Amino acid sequence: MVKTTYNLAELPEGSSGTIRDIDTSSPTSQRLLDLGFVPGTPIRAIQKAPLGDPTTFQIRGYQVGLRKTEAELINIEIKPDEK
Amino acid sequence: MKSEKTVERRAFLIGNPNSGKTSLFNALTGERKRVGNWPGVTVQRIEGVIKNVNQELVVTDLPGTYSLTPATPEEEIVLKCLNEASENIILNVVDIANFERNLFLTTQLIELGIFPVISLNCYDSFTGAGGMIDLSKFCNLTGTNAFPTIARTGEGVTALIEHLLKTHNSAAATNSCISMLALPEEWVQAADQLLRKDKKNWKSASPLEKYNAIRALITSSGNDTFEIRKILADTLSQRHGKDIKPADLACELASDRYQRIEKLIAVCATVPAKNIPAWQEKLDRVLTNRILGLPIFALIMAWIFWTTFSLGEYPMGWLESIFAWLSGYVEATLNEGLLRSLIVEGIIAGVGGVLVFLPNILILFFWIALLEDSGYMSRAAFLMDRLMNSIGLHGRAFIPMIMGLGCNVPAVMATRIIDNRFQRLLTMFLIPLVTCAARLPVLVILCGTFFSDNPSLWMFNLFFVNLLVLIFLGQFTSMLFKTDGNSPFLLEMPPYRTPTAISVYHVLYEKIEHFVEKAGTVILAGSVLIWVLSAFPREVPLTQNFDLLISQLKAEPATNETAEKIAALTRQKNIELMEGRYMARIGKFIHPVMEPLGFSWRETVSLIPGFLAKESTVSTLSVLYLPHGENLGDAMKSAGMGKISAFVYMLFTLLYIPCVATLGVIWRESGSNRFTLISLLSYFAIAYAVSFLVLKSSTIVSGSAEGMLEGAIIIIAVLFAGWYIVRTLLKAITGRKCKGCSSCDGCPIKNSNTCS
Known part of the structure; x- marks a missing residue:
């Protein structure tokens, strides 16, 4: 079976995905939800910083940089046509 | 003119970070006044007044937040003010160019029955990108009153003010209609x-x-x-x-x-499908480029550093000559005595010591305001975050830390660019460990004195140990105190904007006023205190009547012999005077504490004036060592001070305390006595521990100076081993989290607490 679920940190630069769920055990998750990282929202990885971390993402019409530790809280689906 | 004022009315400004809240506040009130701190947290409460012919409306600027659910102590203020604010007017700034996310906060307010007055800010970028909004429909459907504004230029603000002056309170504004944003x-x-x-x-x-x-x-x-x-x-x-x-x-x-x-x-x-213009994307691709991003940032930093500290030297020189002229004038007009000493050494030196920082601060904050306003600051933080994160800091901490190399005072003030209070305090705590330019001459003198054979090597060693201490301390403190709760990393990339003169002016004005009024008084008080310690008591019991002896010698025919005798007597008198002052008495009193580091009482005493300015340690030492010889280095050697003790002394001098000016700004910027005191004690403890370690390990390896390299290596190894052990321990304590690894079968924490 082809893997369709990734966490956001695995999303390659320039590709898009859809948020599937978010790990609510971390206190940061509430803030991510408030910022619009809710299931079903499309998200695009824009680029990684020169030193590899953080990465900027485009969501709901704005850009936000997340570190790997935060991006790993978010699970996404990458549809074949989006990849 | 006496006007009938109504009861004091208040409006609370609430909105996302980067929504133009500060610009709107400035446009509404024209003046920012600090009115003390918010209770509980040391975040400044800023208010301004909107004035009309017979009305006054006090506007309070609440800290920017994305949501009512607080992620930091600053954001808790918004929640704490909610009840008070709902009985007054709530003005919600909504960046319409970033509509969905900004309306989240609005939605939360409406759910609680608060119908804010809304300022649809950045209206120009919204319509410019092809966006349209039916204002009356928006107002009807939400139950609010909304006004399009462009806070940066002040457009639309007049209509908003007119409405604010008419409004009474936000809770009762519209109850009849059911808002589309209300809670299901x-x-x-x-x-x-x-x-x-x-x-x-x-x-x-x-x-x-x-x-x-x-x-x-x-x-x-x-x-x-x-x-x-x-x-x-x-x-x-x-x-x-x-x-x-x-x-x-x-x-x-x-x-x-x-x-x-x-x-x-x-x-x-x-809403425009593409609200980030193409030119911005292109600019971003260059400025945060994998290859070009860092060099461009390095160039910008170099430019800022050079202008701040090299161009800043000219006005600093003018200020210094003005103060030198003033001292000269006072010295010429007043007779030698206590008053003259107070004016010249206490007040003029103190005030000069405060004002001399102004050019640096002005230039640095001019650039910081430009970077912040243009949106590049977030990109810089994005570029540097990985590096800074390795010592537990936020990407935004890079600029203050680098500025610390020039001078710690503006660097500490620059920590204002870090929004998160925990991160800001952590950066503030680490800055004094960055060797500032003023410490360089001291090191040059010390190294030249103690290690005249190879001063540069020993300076390098000092810097190296200093850097290790900085890294270790950063790692250590952030490991101890950092939690997910106090440092969420969410770095919004605001769109690029042209900075406006008015906002740069506001930043500069505020900085200067703040520095002179708050930090300036502390620095001045510190200078006067040190002066008092070094000048009192006036009457010191002397072993001989030096003045009488000197005047007797002067009366005799002038020969080389008498001249030498006079010089020797004057020297002896100065030493005895210095030993009798409070400063030396305190030094001798605390000396037992410093003895394990191999310091004699002279070294201990010299640390006290070092608090005011590190270079005074050298001048104090040379006076105290006069009985052993004219040349400080030789004198110390003859008094039995080895190279190791000299190195330890220099290391201690470098680390033990930031200068009074740095301490003053730390105190004022942190707004916390406890934090300042703890930092002060920590620096002292660190200096003591590191010096002690260096001393012991180098004497263990070998008693001679050749063993110091091995000693240094041992220290490094010990530091890293200690760091590794603590880190592993803490990791074990804080526990693991599901990283979504592929082998979920049999994993005890699989799928725990995931939602949807």
Whole structure:
């Protein structure tokens, strides 16, 4: 079976995905939800910083940089046509 | 003119970071006044006044936040003010160019029955990108009053002010209509049930009580709420036709809010499909480019550093010559005595010591304001975050740390660019460990004195140990105190904007006023205190009547012999005077503490004036060592001070305390006595520990100076080993989290607490 679920940190630069769920055990998750990282929202990885971390993402019409530790809280689906 | 004023009315400004809240505040009131701190947290409360012919409206600027649910202590202020604010006017700044996310906060307010006056800010970028909004429809559907504004230019502000002066309070603004953003019935019922347990109900509860009820519904806390949460989850499952568990409610509520927002926007506005202009994307691709990004940033930093500290030297020189002229004038007009000494050494030197920082601060903050306003600051933080994160700091901490190399004072002030208070304090704590330019001459003198054979090598060693201490301390403190709660990393990339003169002016004015008024007084007080310690008591019991002897010698025919005798007597007198002053007495008193480091009482005494300016340690030492010889280095050698003790002394001097000016700004910027005191003690403890380690390990390896390299290596090894052990321990204590690895089978924490 082809893997369709990734966490956001695995999303390659320039590709898009859809948020599937978010790990609510971390206190940061509430803030991510408030910022619009809710299931079903499309998200695009824009680029990684020169030193590899953080990465900027485009969501709901704005850009936000997340570190790997935060991006790993978010699970996404990458549809074949989006990849 | 006497005008009849109504009761004092207040408006509270609330909105997302980067929404133009500060610009709007400036445009509304024209003046920012600090009115003390918010209770509980040391965040400054800023207010301004909107004046009309017979009305006054006090506007309070609340800290920027994305959501009512606080992620930092600053953001808690917004929640704490909610009840008070709802009885007054709430002005919600909404960046319409970033509509969905900005409306989240608005939605939260409306859910609690607060109908804010809305400023649809950045209206020009919205319409410029092809966006349209039906204002009256928006107002009707939300139950609010909205005004398009462009805060940066002040457009639309007049209409907003007119409305604000007419409005009474936000809670009662519109009750008749049901807002599209209001909380769905299921949630209201559940919250109502929860409130009824405390003999309250949804209708009569205050906004804060309502907020707490909703918060309790989405956070699993205790069994008493579980039943209600279970029913709510079941009702929602039925209604939406999917399986929702009580643990999913937080996620469900956030999704629901965004769905309401999306629906609202769909009916009343056309949001441009692409709201980030192409030129901005291109610029971003260059400025944060994998290859070009860092060199461009390095160039910008070099330019800022050079202008701040090299161009800053000219006005600093002028200031210094003005003060030198003033001292000269006073010395010429007043007779030698206490008053002259107070004016010249205490006041003029003190005031000069404060004002001399102004050019640096002005230039640095001019650039910082430009970077911040243009939106590049977030990109810089993005570029440097990985590096800074390795010592536990935020990407934004890079600029203050680098500026620390020039001077710690503006560097500490520059920590203002870090929004998160914990991160800001951590950066502030580490800055004094960055060797500033003023410490360089001291090191040059010390190294030249003690290690005249190879001063540069020993200077390098000192810097190296200093750097290790900095890294170790950064790692250590952030490991001890950092939690997910105090340092969430969410770096918003605001669109690039042209900075405006008015906002740069506001930043500069505020900085200068703040520095002179707050830090300046502390620095001045410190200077005067040190002067008092070094000048009192005036009368010191002397072993001989030096003045009499000298005047007798002067009366004799002048020969080489008498001249030498006079010089020797004067020297002896100065030493005895110095030993009799409070400073030396304190030094001798605390000397037992310093003895394990191999210091003689002279070294201990010299540390006290070093508090005011590190270079005074050298001048004090040379006076104290006069009996052993004219040349300080030789004198110290003959007094039995080895190279190791000299190195330890230099290391201690470098680390033990920041200068009084740095300490003054730390105190003022942190706004906390406790933090300042703890930092002060920490620096001392660190200096002591590191010096002691170096001393012991180098004497263990070998008693001679050749063994110092090995000693240094041992220290490094010990530091890293210690760091590794502590880190591993802490990791073990804090526990592991599911990283979503592929082998979930048999993993004890698999799928725990994931939502949806």
